[in-house]
Amino acid sequence: GSTIFIWGDEPYLYPLTDRLPASIYVVAYHIVDFNDYDLVLRQLTINQPRIIVYNSAMANRPFLKLDQFISNYYYLDNQIGPYYLFLSRQ
Secondary structure, eight states, X not given: XXXXXXXXXXXXXXXXXXXXXXXSOOSHHHHHHHXXXXXXXXXXXXXXXXXXXXXXXXXXSOOHHHHHHHHHHEEEEEEETTEEEEEEOO
């Protein structure tokens, strides 16, 4: 099935979109608190989600490798308020 990844603290978006998370973490603060950026990036590479939802309010918690991953494999499809919706190029 199609998965999504949310770089933000809005886990309710998963059931609202009827999609499973592409990572074991469903909120950004867990990734930050556990300093598990590399694990998440490996999971995204293996199970590349169709959509990445990126909350622009996360600028205070940078995830530079995610930014590079998005730049390499995704394009900006839409912006809804503070949320950028990136779609996979595949």
